[in-house]
Amino acid sequence: MTRVVIAALTYAALGCSLEGAPLVAAQDADAIRHRIRDLGIVVGSYPPGPLNAITDVGGVKVGHTTLISGEGPLNPGIGPVRTGVTVIIPREDVWHNKVPAGSFVLNGTGEMTGLAWVAESGFLEYPVALTNTLNVPRVANGIMDWMIARYPDIGITDDTLTPVVAECDDGRLNDIQGRHVSERDVVRALDQASSGAVIEGSVGAGTGMVSYGFKGGIGSASRRLSEKENGYTIGVLVNANHGRRPELVVSGVPVGKLYDTDTPVAQSVHPGMSEGSIIIVIATDAPLDGRQLSRLAKRAALGLARTGSTARHGSGDFILAFSTANVIPHYPQTPTFALTHLADTHLNPLIAATVEATEEAVLNALTMATTVVGRDDRRVEAISLTRLRALIEPRTEQR
Template sequence: MRRTLLFSALLAVMLRASAPASAVLPFHFGLFAAGPLDAISDVAGVRVSHLTKVEGSDIRTGATAILPNADPWDHKVSAAFFAFNGNGEMTGTHWITESGYLEEPIVLTDTLDVGRAVDGVVSWVISRHPAVGRGDDVPLPVVAECDDGSLNDIQARAVSAQNIVHLLDSAAPGQFARGSVGAGTGMNAFGFRAGIGSASRQLSSEEGGYRVGVLVNDNTGSSRRQLTILGVPVGERLRNEYRPVYHRQAAMRGRLAEGSIIIVVATDAPLDSRQLRALALRASMGMARTGLTSSLGSGDLILAFSTTHVFERVANFTVAAPRQPILEDDDALDSLFTATAEATQAAIYDALFEATTMTGRNGTTVYALPRERVLAMLAAAGAIRR
């Protein structure tokens, strides 16, 4: 009976075109309502900030920070990592898998600025905890990358360690920009502009009222024809339009045509690392609903954390395990899995809908998704109501 009711609810909400007033994606879908911001920051305590660098004709890059709380070194949160396909980098994940918690900010940036971002995170942690490395343990920063080299002169390594310190200082709760900003500045997906996207879902009060928020940095090199939005083959219909313009035309095959996506999942449900890994696995289902198939050259990396299952640092080198019980309601866990898939799917759409056309390195131009045309396609197919 519960599954029948859920299916009926799905039919009722799939046609809703209006999203929450402060949300970015211009339509809502799925079994669960979005949070007030339709963003990862709907999960209480989560903070986000962007550094965007658009300089001259060939710098198109940046960084994005996600913090689970104001001081993750003192208040470590349970976490888990999953690599759907591993041609990419997210540093610090061996320790997350071993310990079951996250103790630093998460920073997203371009591939060749990973080292500088790591340096910046270390400087930021030391500035707040001067005993680090001397009388206390050392951080293993979590920095994830995507290659923005089609639009950005990535060799220039335009993001500095000091940039990252300022980025982390500016992280705040609330709404934030999406699309061609921060780490997403030079990113593309399905042959369109992409970058930062975010969405959230909220369970009913009967299932605990828990929230799941997702943030993606979408730089997938998937074929234009794979793009599917709410079941509508949008990419196939636009396969010969809005094509990227390159300085030197070349066959986009093999790893040259491939890319990556970084997915960060946050929840306020009290989950341990085992349960969070299960949540991360469900994010890959949200990827698949958009047409992503994760090619050989993809770095499709997923990190999930819980803001309420906290490991407190009680002294140097000493961490206390969480005292609160974990969520053990099977129905609520199943709903969290569904909500994670929905929020991931919505976050990928959000990145596409909010990104803007950009010209960068060597005169390369990548076009934004034609927003109004796509909305008209979705309405004509009955996927949304306008």
């Protein structure tokens, strides 16, 4: 069986336009995909940053490794493989220059490792990785390999580390028992991470994901506040593997309920009827502490809700937020150090921007994803952009 490894950085690095489809092994990769804003559907009122991605926050890098191989019946431990890893690096040398961080768990049927230390310390000190559920230990090993190679004193004369690895279940399309993401795949994604435009859809950790009964995966978006509101940037990246088809809402329109009216889908086998999960990572250059970042993480749940999610019993909805504005030193040389701190009374614009960017990131995951055929020839269709436009435009014009 041939194993195809695609180390995906950014659209620019691959020579693709923002409007083009990412180079992943989806079955309809020739179909042109567009981000939700490029379809004329504008989410919220704040403007996006130049890339409309989490990498609009200075210093943040994103990398993917996408693994695709095999076809036909599931052979547990062998394939077919439709999976990968996505990494987010908050800043250069984050080990010595830690970033304030906070988190929120909307529904905990899932895992994001390392959150206990984030909650206790109020900071993040290594990259974040997203992958599938059974691959968490190997991906954590990959993070540790990468960190130890750069900081060889870890665990000897320096602290140890507890990697932050978040998972979603891609077993509907992928041989998840195979745990095919290796430590080397994680290191490759980290080494090739870039601050450019983020590839979205069926890539990296999003390769085997399903959202609202459509092909899901990686999505990103950003918002930039006005100079009057201090000009801060909020960036969001999601791995969307959540939601049921009838629940999907786009720009206030119940797209999920309307989408299949012409061609009903048997709900018993509908891929949108599983519980699913979503991972949301928020970055900002606003000077917030861990407590404030946890408050911001909670508000991302409102952006998720705007797309129709109800965070069901079986859903894993984990949200992590960090700020690049301050540096928390690894081993301070003095008993005190100074941090800039935004007053809580000035949080409201950041809260609104977080809600908007989260909603748009989820929608970008759907509109940029490409149809994928996985194990047992299961085919999960990407949402039809033509159908989506037809459902949205008449209703938005009536408002």
